[in-house]
Amino acid sequence: MPPLTFKDIHIQFCKKIDELQIYNNFTVSLSFKKLAIEDCIYFIKYIKNMKYQAIKRSHSYEADQLFHMQCLLNSLLSSLKIWIFLEEKDYKKAWDSLIDAQEYLIVAKKINHYDGLINLEKHLESIEKSIFPQRKIYLSAAFTSSIGYCSICNREFFECDHVENNIYCGQLCLRIKVENIKANHVALVENPADRRCIVTSYGKDKSVIDSFTLENIEDKDEVQDGIFHGYVLSFKKLDWH
Numbered sequence: 001m002p003p004l005t006f007k008d009i010h011i012q013f014c015k016k017i018d019e020l021q022i023y024n025n026f027t028v029s030l031s032f033k034k035l036a037i038e039d040c041i042y043f044i045k046y047i048k049n050m051k052y053q054a055i056k057r058s059h060s061y062e063a064d065q066l067f068h069m070q071c072l073l074n075s076l077l078s079s080l081k082i083w084i085f086l087e088e089k090d091y092k093k094a095w096d097s098l099i100d101a102q103e104y105l106i107v108a109k110k111i112n113h114y115d116g117l118i119n120l121e122k123h124l125e126s127i128e129k130s131i132f133p134q135r136k137i138y139l140s141a142a143f144t145s146s147i148g149y150c151s152i153c154n155r156e157f158f159e160c161d162h163v164e165n166n167i168y169c170g171q172l173c174l175r176i177k178v179e180n181i182k183a184n185h186v187a188l189v190e191n192p193a194d195r196r197c198i199v200t201s202y203g204k205d206k207s208v209i210d211s212f213t214l215e216n217i218e219d220k221d222e223v224q225d226g227i228f229h230g231y232v233l234s235f236k237k238l239d240w241h
Helices: 006-021 030-056 060-087 091-108 115-131
Strands: 138-144 182-189 199-204 207-210 216-219 228-230
Touching: 006 030, 006 060, 030 060, 060 091, 060 115, 091 115
Parallel strands: none
Antiparallel strands: 138 182, 199 207, 199 228, 207 216
């Protein structure tokens, strides 16, 4: 058999996206969605392997296009996981998967922009608006840390020429090996850096209310107004490699 061309891989990718998107709805059988997730994970590994080969050959265009495919597939994978977590009533993980899907899509759009991306973006927006309660405030933590190292060249970040969040030959530039993280304060904000940092429960009279279900999850002896619980920092690691 002749070796696969980039065009062949792109055709496979488009076909796989169409196949997987069929299962990306709430009413589809849970077992079908789990099979779709396994299929998606397997295909992501295949695309990443092709990307590593392109990087090794310094084929920047192909590497970037394959990274785009990787990000779009991961966005679709994360959106499929939303339904699994909703079935399990693990609403925080479902919310995090939604944010994962949106963040993968943001990076995918750095490379290409076309109708299929817009359709998935609208699909995710509709999930957020129809499935989850509207969130007007988030938590934002201020902290100090070391500047870290560049994920592209592995030099200290202030010493290299790479720009954080730019894409170089199929790789997203990130700060890695960040150390000495020290919290300073936490603020309530409308536009956080990380939308995973949410209020998960809050006080009302002498009760603690779940922010997803609005159910009373705990009774207290004292008034709980003004008290809330949530996530102030996320160490979520997405698949940028």
